[in-house]
Amino acid sequence: MASQFNLPGISRIHLVGMPGAGKTTLGRALATLYSLPFRDLDEEIVQRQGRSIPEIFETEGEDYFRQVEADTLRAVVAEHERLVLATGGGTPCFHGNAEALTQSGVAVWLDVPVEELLARLQHAAGTRPLLAALPDADALAQRLRQTLAAREQFYAKAQLRCAHPACTPETVHHMLTRFLHSA
Numbered sequence: 001m002a003s004q005f006n007l008p009g010i011s012r013i014h015l016v017g018m019p020g021a022g023k024t025t026l027g028r029a030l031a032t033l034y035s036l037p038f039r040d041l042d043e044e045i046v047q048r049q050g051r052s053i054p055e056i057f058e059t060e061g062e063d064y065f066r067q068v069e070a071d072t073l074r075a076v077v078a079e080h081e082r083l084v085l086a087t088g089g090g091t092p093c094f095h096g097n098a099e100a101l102t103q104s105g106v107a108v109w110l111d112v113p114v115e116e117l118l119a120r121l122q123h124a125a126g127t128r129p130l131l132a133a134l135p136d137a138d139a140l141a142q143r144l145r146q147t148l149a150a151r152e153q154f155y156a157k158a159q160l161r162c163a164h165p166a167c168t169p170e171t172v173h174h175m176l177t178r179f180l181h182s183a
């Protein structure tokens with residue numbers, strides 16, 4: 001029911017978390033439920049740069065990508081008063097992006113266990129530059145654990161954390177409602 005998903009006072013929802021956490025999937029669903037525009041930061045970068053993300057990493061390197069990511073984040077937020085934004089897996093960890101995300105909206109960390117990420121990414125890691133070229137599932141698991149350990153401190157800056165392995169729009173809605181009432 002549309003009225004069930006009315007959230008007065010929240011106009012930007014920013015989803016953060018590891019690759020495969022479900023930011024894009026959940027973001028699209030939340031945007032539909034709240035009748036908010038949806039943007040995916042990775043897709044915005046690809047559109048605005050006219051190149052795929054692996055191509056940007058390969059030709060320009062990660063530092064360049066992180067600058068483009070930070071600039072695109074600020075541009076997308078400035079362009080949308082109301083928005084559900086799925087960020088990239090590394091977005092909060094660079095250029096003060098975590099602060100930008102919490103200051104301009106409510107950030108939600110999809111804190112999915114590594115075992116679940118592994119199951120989701122095993123057949124799709126090749127399209128992600130930082131997970132590509134790993135020899136087997138053990139190496140992928142180790143890379144995911146290391147990456148999460150380094151990133152946790154940035155993800156944890158989000159106002160809300162959904163620790164359920166398969167966070168649903170309804171779960172996030174209840175968290176946002178409680179957050180609104182406690183603010």
Ligand SMILES: Nc1ncnc2c1ncn2[C@@H]1O[C@H](COP(=O)(O)OP(=O)(O)OP(=O)(O)O)[C@@H](O)[C@H]1O
Nearest residue numbers: 018019020021022023024025026088089120166167
């Ligand atoms: N709640 C869920 N339960 C089970 N599978 C899910 C769930 N959410 C997403 N998935 C699956 O996990 C995979 C990754 O989802 P998605 O692309 O939404 O993640 P992401 O966080 O946007 O990843 P990336 O950081 O790579 O953009 C997809 O195959 C998707 O179908």
Ligand SMILES: O=C(O)C1=C[C@@H](O)[C@@H](O)[C@H](O)C1
Nearest residue numbers: 019042053088089090128129
């Ligand atoms: O985890 C990461 O650092 C990344 C995740 C993707 O969403 C892309 O933003 C890019 O491949 C980098």
Ligand SMILES: [Mg+2]
Nearest residue numbers: 023024042086
């Ligand atoms: Mg995504």
